[in-house]
Amino acid sequence: MNGKDCVSQGKTALGIEFGSTRIKGVLIDYxxxxxxxxxxxxxxxxVNGIWTYGLDEVVKGLQGCYAALKKDVQAKYDITPTTFxxxxxxxxxxxxxxxxxxGNQLAPFRTWRNT
Structure with a gap:
């Protein structure tokens, strides 16, 4: 099965990794x-002596990473993924x-820099 068919049929796996300097996304076939x-x-x-990311930054970063991945799919296969x-x-x-x-955040996002 080619990449376009995998994407259009949702025969893919989407991976997202929140790294300390970059959020990375990858779409693979089976x-x-x-x-x-x-x-x-x-x-x-x-912030107040704690290394952190704001929750709004987490959401913005996830959206930005996915938008970049979706743009890559569209450029390569001329389709938009709708399911995984x-x-x-x-x-x-x-x-x-x-x-x-x-679902209320109790404390700032703590990172490895606080250990």
Whole structure:
């Protein structure tokens, strides 16, 4: 199956990785071939003595990374992905965001730079 067919049929896996300086996205087929990529550069900030990323920056970065990946798919295959067979998300080692049961953020995003 060619890349365009994989994308149009959702026979793909989308991976997103929140790194400390860049959010990276990759779309692969079920054989592990890279179909498209996208990135978004970001930087953490020192706020009240804590290295962090604002939750709005997380959302903006995810949207920016996906927009770049989607643009790459459109440039290569002249289609827009509408579904995926699998989605995986990972984040930097030693980083976390805490939420309560209603989805409210409890503390700033802590990063490895605070360890």
């Amino acid at each position: 054989e592990g071939n890279v179909l498209a990529t996208g990135t978004y550069d970001w930087e953490n900030s020192l 067979g699998a989605i995986g998300i990972s984040a930097m080692m030693h980083g976390y965001i805490t939420f309560d049961g209603e």
